[in-house]
Amino acid sequence: MVDQAILPAALDSGDVQTAINHLKEMYPGKVQDDTRQGYSGVIIDRSVLVEAATAIRDKLGFNYLSSVTGVDYLGFGDHLEVVYHAYRITGGPALVFKAQTPRDNAEVPSLIEVYPGADLQEREAYDLMGIRFHGHPNLKRILLWEGFNGHPLRKDWKEAYYEQEHKPFDSRWPAGYARRAEELTVFGKNVQYPADLDLSRLSDTTESQLYSGMGLGVDVQDEVTSEGIKTDRLVVNLGPHHPSTHGVFRMVVELNGETVENLEPVMGYLHRNHEQIGERNAWNHNMPFTDRLDYISGMSNNLGYALAVEQLLAHGARYTPPTYRAEVIRVLMVELTRIVNHMWAIGFLLNDLGAFFTPALYAISERERILDFFEATAGSRMMPNYMRFQGVARDIPERIRSTANQLNDRVRDFNTMDYLTELINERIPGAIDELDRYLSDNEIIKARTIGVGYLPKDMAIAYSAAGPVLRASGVPYDVRRAEPYSIYPELDFDVAVRYNGDIYDRYLIRLDEMRESVRILKQVLPRLEATKGESVFAGNKAIYMPRVPLGEAYGRVENPKGELGFYVISQGDPKGPQNPWRYHVRAPSFINLTALGQMSKGHKVADIVAILGSIDIVLGETDR
Amino acid sequence: MSELDLRELHNTEFPVPADMQNNVAITSLSRIYNWSRRSSIWPMLFGLACCAIEMIATAASRYDTARFGMEVMRASPRQSDLMIVSGTVTKKMVVPIVRLYNQMPEPKYVLAMGACASGGGPFKEGYNVVSGIDQYVPVDVYVPGCPPTPQALIYGLIALQRKIDGQSLANMDDVPWYGVGPSDPVPIPILGPDIIDPRQMELIRQQAERAAGAAGKGTRDLPAAVMDIGKPRTVPTVESVTAEVKQEAGVPAVEAPKAEPAAEVDPEKAARIAKREAALARKRAAQEKGEN
Numbered sequence A: 001m002v003d004q005a006i007l008p009a010a011l012d013s014g015d016v017q018t019a020i021n022h023l024k025e026m027y028p029g030k031v032q033d034d035t036r037q038g039y040s041g042v043i044i045d046r047s048v049l050v051e052a053a054t055a056i057r058d059k060l061g062f063n064y065l066s067s068v069t070g071v072d073y074l075g076f077g078d079h080l081e082v083v084y085h086a087y088r089i090t091g092g093p094a095l096v097f098k099a100q101t102p103r104d105n106a107e108v109p110s111l112i113e114v115y116p117g118a119d120l121q122e123r124e125a126y127d128l129m130g131i132r133f134h135g136h137p138n139l140k141r142i143l144l145w146e147g148f149n150g151h152p153l154r155k156d157w158k159e160a161y162y163e164q165e166h167k168p169f170d171s172r173w174p175a176g177y178a179r180r181a182e183e184l185t186v187f188g189k190n191v192q193y194p195a196d197l198d199l200s201r202l203s204d205t206t207e208s209q210l211y212s213g214m215g216l217g218v219d220v221q222d223e224v225t226s227e228g229i230k231t232d233r234l235v236v237n238l239g240p241h242h243p244s245t246h247g248v249f250r251m252v253v254e255l256n257g258e259t260v261e262n263l264e265p266v267m268g269y270l271h272r273n274h275e276q277i278g279e280r281n282a283w284n285h286n287m288p289f290t291d292r293l294d295y296i297s298g299m300s301n302n303l304g305y306a307l308a309v310e311q312l313l314a315h316g317a318r319y320t321p322p323t324y325r326a327e328v329i330r331v332l333m334v335e336l337t338r339i340v341n342h343m344w345a346i347g348f349l350l351n352d353l354g355a356f357f358t359p360a361l362y363a364i365s366e367r368e369r370i371l372d373f374f375e376a377t378a379g380s381r382m383m384p385n386y387m388r389f390q391g392v393a394r395d396i397p398e399r400i401r402s403t404a405n406q407l408n409d410r411v412r413d414f415n416t417m418d419y420l421t422e423l424i425n426e427r428i429p430g431a432i433d434e435l436d437r438y439l440s441d442n443e444i445i446k447a448r449t450i451g452v453g454y455l456p457k458d459m460a461i462a463y464s465a466a467g468p469v470l471r472a473s474g475v476p477y478d479v480r481r482a483e484p485y486s487i488y489p490e491l492d493f494d495v496a497v498r499y500n501g502d503i504y505d506r507y508l509i510r511l512d513e514m515r516e517s518v519r520i521l522k523q524v525l526p527r528l529e530a531t532k533g534e535s536v537f538a539g540n541k542a543i544y545m546p547r548v549p550l551g552e553a554y555g556r557v558e559n560p561k562g563e564l565g566f567y568v569i570s571q572g573d574p575k576g577p578q579n580p581w582r583y584h585v586r587a588p589s590f591i592n593l594t595a596l597g598q599m600s601k602g603h604k605v606a607d608i609v610a611i612l613g614s615i616d617i618v619l620g621e622t623d624r
Numbered sequence B: 001m002s003e004l005d006l007r008e009l010h011n012t013e014f015p016v017p018a019d020m021q022n023n024v025a026i027t028s029l030s031r032i033y034n035w036s037r038r039s040s041i042w043p044m045l046f047g048l049a050c051c052a053i054e055m056i057a058t059a060a061s062r063y064d065t066a067r068f069g070m071e072v073m074r075a076s077p078r079q080s081d082l083m084i085v086s087g088t089v090t091k092k093m094v095v096p097i098v099r100l101y102n103q104m105p106e107p108k109y110v111l112a113m114g115a116c117a118s119g120g121g122p123f124k125e126g127y128n129v130v131s132g133i134d135q136y137v138p139v140d141v142y143v144p145g146c147p148p149t150p151q152a153l154i155y156g157l158i159a160l161q162r163k164i165d166g167q168s169l170a171n172m173d174d175v176p177w178y179g180v181g182p183s184d185p186v187p188i189p190i191l192g193p194d195i196i197d198p199r200q201m202e203l204i205r206q207q208a209e210r211a212a213g214a215a216g217k218g219t220r221d222l223p224a225a226v227m228d229i230g231k232p233r234t235v236p237t238v239e240s241v242t243a244e245v246k247q248e249a250g251v252p253a254v255e256a257p258k259a260e261p262a263a264e265v266d267p268e269k270a271a272r273i274a275k276r277e278a279a280l281a282r283k284r285a286a287q288e289k290g291e292n
């Protein structure tokens, strides 16, 4: 069941301009063009933000809110800014709109009524930037804990190991002189305390506050239904250490008997401060960090970041786009990654359904072969750090070899192209068919998944769901077609779509997508042969770090888990700053969780684990 | 353990008749105890971050930890012997980790898998990241890598087996669980304005009092050399470093040992560094001029 792809770019950038003009007519004086160098979109006065957003959604058709984030312009106007990227679900470029607020008492109206998908993202901006979203029903910290001192993404907030605004730190470079960061604090730990710390009044209230949000204590209450059946209402905590939560994710569920009445995702247990570290890092320094976002699909994360920065670089004078071979290799890597990811996702969905580990073993066996290829090319199995701005780090090797020939180690030595040809034409399709054969008609799987975790089409759009979750609900939205990048326009493939919006369809769509990926890979192989020997890097190798022109950019790719976006701002030194002023990641795993509560309501507690598995989250990306 | 070879357990001069060698072993209590424990280490099914994916790959069919009797991953800490800390430890997560560690029955072991668990890793400077799990719970084996390859993890597991082999029932001080009585649990950290290790309460109190006094925030007991991080610094030479160290130690800086003639210093690199220094100085001067 694969639909014909929607036509790419039916609405060109002119349409966005028309939309902006309409908007200006509707709110004269309240909507201004963003005229800063390298910026686009409009700045909307926050007093009319909710009405304007409603008009943007209903009248102008930008009904899919992709990303919401905050930026601190300390020193450049001294205001905080909330940036929204809205798209039409039929494809085309974004309407970027922004709202500004002073830094003290920062407050912007919440758009949760207009775009429910803004829910978790607004909480994140509140947590990390300290922007209050007026009208948000549950404005609590999300990644950090209640009581944390300050809002770390504000530019005047300094971490305990603070050395300098940007890397490379003067203390280490050029002399290579390093010191253990622990020496920076008296405590020998990564901690700092405010001067007014009162230890006598210290108590950990994070847990009680969490449960108070549920509107119910942890004690058991009786409830008698109309039929006279007595059930207990209680709150159950799953995670952060739980065998089936895909890492350190936590859910607090309110149960009536065994039925879920309310579910609250609790996250931040893997919040590694990706964005803040990214704003200290040099531009190309962030590439290996993106590997660790969705750590199952490192290659595609690389591509998203490369695309975002290339957009900025393209403003500059001496920019050459990546070579054709580089683009071919990029697509090869990304589509292989998609297969790795979906295999993993299906294997572990089965785990969540109770088929402990045997299906997963089958599903991830083919992954090892793909990883062998990644390792031979990029040097690492999981963390490739492979893409570069304007190309890739190196060409694929002539042969795939094992590094050491040890006893009991059957020597690996293959011709890379033969290896890939066999992988793409035989092994991977075979593995997909095998899963299909064993699982798709399985009684138990069908009983457990059909009709469970239903997410209707309009709700999927409203909640900004992305990737397989969105497409399994009948929305054929795929960034590769909606706003094509790389060589996707010349490749022949379909956007997979299913219509029932339940776990079973989310399982099936992953099979469909893997088959489409194989189709793409089969077209990539001849292109690889044809471009053999060509350069894979269009930049200047002598320049270690390119100067990135001023401006903003939002680069997005269709990651296996959904739309991965990077919002980067280059600001400061007019010759091109060393590091991003803002580096925000629109993480599909994170935003897909917004709808988890909706999907779980009314199901049994055993089902929510499977529902979570069908969303396919990865915590590195959810918490960042 | 594919084949049980009893001879590997033999620990005595006492000869076992050749025809009984497959049935009888004469060994010490420590030895057999350690042997059986190290051959059936049950890790906790517990993943933190990217490293957990490689941990799962290690347990899967290609690398197969079942060869070491470790395939039984237990979801409950009460049934597990080994905690593989597979990933970045955040301040928010260290609280449950310490709790889980306390819940594990002894004998228990901790393996820090990857750069993050060992020392903070790539995310070390992050405000929510703990610089290594060993700041809270004792670690037996560190496995470097980001992520460690499955081979590296297996090597770490073998190192743990060796460590267990070396432990002695006879020596009660060897490991806490061979001593008398239960050992103390690790105090559970508290999430305040930042994470608070109860073992550091006293230090934190002192610092807070200091800060509340006239000095205000920022007075920290830091060695002089640390305070100037962030300021432009000159490239340390042998002399300057020795002088610095001497001063810190409270010893008057006596004559520094004569720097070796520049034989080891790559002249090209030195020239590059000097050039950069000069450029930086010019830039700084220009900035200062601009500010005035």
Ligand code: SF4
Binding pocket: A292, B049, B050, B051, B052, B086, B087, B088, B113, B114, B115, B116, B117, B121, B122, B145, B146, B147, B148
């Ligand atoms: S050591 Fe590397 S791979 Fe392992 S958790 Fe840390 S960042 Fe991830």
